[in-house]
Amino acid sequence: VFQRISDQGMPIVSVDNPLASLELSLFGGHVLSFMPKKDNRQRLWMSPKAVMDGSKPIRGGIPVCWPWFGAASDGNLPAHGFVRDQMWQILRVDDDQEQTRIQLQPERAYLNPGQEHLDLMLELLIGEQLTLNLITQNRQAHSIRFGGALHSYFRVQNIDHAEIQGLSGAYLDKVQDTSAEQTPSPYLISSETDRIHVNAVSQASIIEGEQQAVTIGFKGHDSIVVWNPWQEKSAQMADMTTDGYRKMLCIEAAITQGIELAPGQSHILTQIIS
């Protein structure tokens, strides 16, 4: 495990152990890449135009969204919360034969600016698979309510041939602003897609041809978000290339409805990438 400063002046942590390699940006507590050694295949997608100088959230990898998912109820506050564009610090690193464990925390975690700080920690377990545990602890004397997501961008070879398996049931369609009763089967992406699957299953996969591109396990979530901006929306985004959307698919362990935490309780949102 070693730390370097990127060309844009941002601290990057690199992990290289017998089972995998990973890169983590301390800006955002943001995993940039994950490559298991059994096949040396990159699981995550990073936009070639991602801004990496700390001036805005990084487009690609695994942004941490907290303490809410999506647009803020107060339009002056940022989408996806406060932690994906602040500096995080490493609390602890443990290395053994099987995995490397890194625990980190953002500089400031609060529900709203000006309110008391909360305890938020991201734990990475890096081995043949990558486990992310986003741990929210309520040390306040009153209940808190929060949401969030592990907003993973997965790499696909060709979006036209990528199929999502494992999701089922009803979803909210944020593009059409409607709800649908049934997840499509086969589940292919051929236009702008922004969906909140409220059936919080515990596993989904992206399949490309015969190959299992990636399998994602979820815990502590209330929904699973599927997002691809497609062509027109990408063209409006300064940090997307013209055809970047053809190589990526976001599948996110999410808390979109909110979780109530009583004083003293903690909650873990988990995503396992294999």
Ligand code: BG6
């Ligand atoms: C997805 C949301 O999770 O993130 C989309 O469902 C949103 O609505 C997308 O557009 C990207 O958000 P941002 O803030 O990183 O551009």
